[in-house]
Amino acid sequence: MKQVRPKKNLGQHFLTDLSIAKRIADTVDACPDIPVLEVGPGMGVMTQYLVEKPRPLRVVEIDRESVDYLNENFPRLRDNIIGDDFLRMDLRTLFDGGQFVLTGNYPYDISSQIFFKMLDNRDLIPCCTGMIQREVALRMASKPGNKQYGILSVLIQAWYDVEYLFTVEPDVFNPPPKVQSAVIRMTRNKVQKLDCNEQLFKQVVKTTFNQRRKMLRVSLKQMLPADAAIFTEHADMLTLRPEQLTIEQFVELTNYVEHDYSINKN
Incomplete structure (x- = not known):
């Protein structure tokens, strides 16, 4: 079968460097003994290394042409090639509802959506690895006080330890993207529940970072x-900008906001 044509509307940039593909595939070894789900395998440049690992593997691919290619070239995976949109899938139907490692060469334009879905299913995904746009990877791994620190940093690091592993240059892709890429690994931390209203926490983080230059x-x-009482009782904290707050301080801030919410409802 002929090779798959990269499709711009799907954000496809096929990795061509086999040594890098193997390095990315090997990132899942940090979380052994559970199955792997690869998102967007394309023509299987990473899949060929993942399939050799002694654990169950499933792949999900939205591109029909790529699905046909994978079925022809990876016959041993045929019952585990899912032609579907990862963002619409019920992840609890995979691997009998058990945990799995999420990995892939993620399309740039939906990588954040993929990671928000990971957060919604964090009890199923103790480890997530893969390649994304370098700028997004830097945001995810950034610490307070850094200009890259933002919504994605806080929401992911509340639940995962993030490692920026290595940078990947554009010339190892077909077609080459206009930006650098990076490989990351996220491993679930020990936090099982935030000490605040978790929905309000997300709202506070998004609201404050949407005006990140403002106090x-x-x-x-x-x-x-x-x-509201917060503006007088916690005035010192409110002179800070969101990029200066740790996750623990965002939890504290959320509790202050919820306290004022409850007062204003009564």
Whole structure:
């Protein structure tokens, strides 16, 4: 069968360097003994190394042409090639509802959505690895006080330890992307529950970072009335900008906001 044509509308950039493909595939070894789900295998450049590992492997691919290619070239995987949209899948139907490692050469334009789905299924995914746009990888791994630190940093690091593993140059892809790529690994930390309202936590993080150049007292006025107690009782914290707050401080801030919410409802 002829090779698959990369499709711009699917954000396909096929990795051509086999040594890098093997390095990415080997990142799953940090979380052994559980199955692997590869997202977007394309023509199987990583799949060929993953399939040799002594653990169950399934792959999910939205591109029909790629699915046909995989079925022809990976006959031993034929019953484990899923032609579907990962973002629409119920992940609990995979591997009998058990845990698995998530990996892949993720399309740039949906990588954040993939990781938000990972967060929603964090009890199923103790480890996630793969390749994404370098800029996104830097944001995910960034610490407070850094200009890359943002929404993705806080929401992911609340639940996962993030490692930036290595950079990948554009010339090892077909077609070459216009930006550098990077390989990351995320491993579940020991946090089982945040000490705050978790839905409100996400709202506070997104609201404050949407005005990241503003002090917290300015951005929080979108969520609370001007006379809310937080603006006087915690005025010092509210002179900070969101990029200066640790995850623990965001938890603390969320509790202050919820306290004022409850008062204003009564």
